[in-house]
Amino acid sequence: MVQLFKKIKHELSYGFGASYAPYPTGITIELNYNCMFRCKICQMWKDDFKNTRLVGDKILGKDELLRIIDELSGLKVNYIYFCGGEPFLRNDFFDIVGYCKSKRIYCSTISNGYLIDEGLSEKIVASKLDLLGISIDSASSSLHDEIRGAKNAFYRATEGIRLIKKKQTELNTEIPEVFINCTVSSRNFMVLHEIVDLAKLLNVRRINFNYLSVLDSKTVELTNRVMGEKVVGYHTFSNIDTEYLLQKEQVDQLDFVIENIKKKCGSEIKCDLDPALANKNKELLLEGKFAVSRCNIPWKSAMITPLGDVVPCAMFTDYKMGNIREETFSEIWNSKRARHIRRLLSKYLPPICQKCCMVHTDTPSLVKKIYYKFRNM
Numbered sequence: 001m002v003q004l005f006k007k008i009k010h011e012l013s014y015g016f017g018a019s020y021a022p023y024p025t026g027i028t029i030e031l032n033y034n035c036m037f038r039c040k041i042c043q044m045w046k047d048d049f050k051n052t053r054l055v056g057d058k059i060l061g062k063d064e065l066l067r068i069i070d071e072l073s074g075l076k077v078n079y080i081y082f083c084g085g086e087p088f089l090r091n092d093f094f095d096i097v098g099y100c101k102s103k104r105i106y107c108s109t110i111s112n113g114y115l116i117d118e119g120l121s122e123k124i125v126a127s128k129l130d131l132l133g134i135s136i137d138s139a140s141s142s143l144h145d146e147i148r149g150a151k152n153a154f155y156r157a158t159e160g161i162r163l164i165k166k167k168q169t170e171l172n173t174e175i176p177e178v179f180i181n182c183t184v185s186s187r188n189f190m191v192l193h194e195i196v197d198l199a200k201l202l203n204v205r206r207i208n209f210n211y212l213s214v215l216d217s218k219t220v221e222l223t224n225r226v227m228g229e230k231v232v233g234y235h236t237f238s239n240i241d242t243e244y245l246l247q248k249e250q251v252d253q254l255d256f257v258i259e260n261i262k263k264k265c266g267s268e269i270k271c272d273l274d275p276a277l278a279n280k281n282k283e284l285l286l287e288g289k290f291a292v293s294r295c296n297i298p299w300k301s302a303m304i305t306p307l308g309d310v311v312p313c314a315m316f317t318d319y320k321m322g323n324i325r326e327e328t329f330s331e332i333w334n335s336k337r338a339r340h341i342r343r344l345l346s347k348y349l350p351p352i353c354q355k356c357c358m359v360h361t362d363t364p365s366l367v368k369k370i371y372y373k374f375r376n377m
């Protein structure tokens, strides 16, 4: 009931373009910027990214994160998405998840799956993490490894899923829900249907097909200009080679490709198609744009970076509403800076919003939460 009232209040505050917002329901926490992969579709592993983002400061430690989770729990935040980097590179990851679970907060993360061996699969299942996405971009090991820039990436990710499934069978549990997270690009578009076969083979019941985000410098400059300050800096999606966007001859095959995927998924696999693909707006797809008219994310959520900066969303990474080391989350949430950006966003949509996928704010449905609550008892 509390969450329902909160949802209504969010809708009202957003609908009326108010700058104040009720406390959020979900939060994204970036745990680190470390990753052993060299993905073609991500800049996180590049020195330029680290040099602009970390600037020598220490990332949030376990105690700091537990303190933040305490406060968020008190504010009735019921969902935390942990992202990175590669989350399993943090050896305190399961302490953090365990603490969230003790507060009944729904937790999700996405991993490249490389580190999942027997021991880690056991920890994953024991942690009661609710939702785990494993990035797999192709059912062909060579293509997946090429896109991800790491040898054995495919083998380790699929083996990781097998180990988790084995452990779940032993313990008679379905938690975490494991899904395949596939980034759709020109490189894998024509073989996406093969991922459905792979999911069936691995006993995975859900696939997220996300369209690639590519940030060009012109969009970033224009966004910073209309927002009146630097809200976006060097991003994980900055300057990704546009050859990874769908090409004309592929977009012409869109209907066929989508129908094929849906047919293969049938009722066995839940197929979460990125709205950019599902809407079938071919012109936008060619330009790597998403059909966004307005966005309510900064009214109902926020992201905390590894250095403790609280930013409105995963794109406005240079717009600091405050820092969690200096102020509490509740002080930051409706601070002058937070209200300023909501005010701007209620008036117009900056160009970057059309390049924003914001795919991971998957708040669980009420039915799912009740189901998990009973499974956890």
Ligand code: SF4
Binding pocket: 035, 036, 037, 038, 039, 041, 042, 043, 044, 045, 084, 085, 086, 112, 148
């Ligand atoms: S996309 Fe994920 S796996 Fe690839 S380099 Fe970036 S953080 Fe690592």
Ligand code: SF4
Binding pocket: 292, 295, 296, 297, 298, 312, 313, 314, 315, 316, 345, 352, 353, 354, 356, 357, 358
């Ligand atoms: S960048 Fe994305 S999440 Fe942020 S306001 Fe725009 S559409 Fe929303």
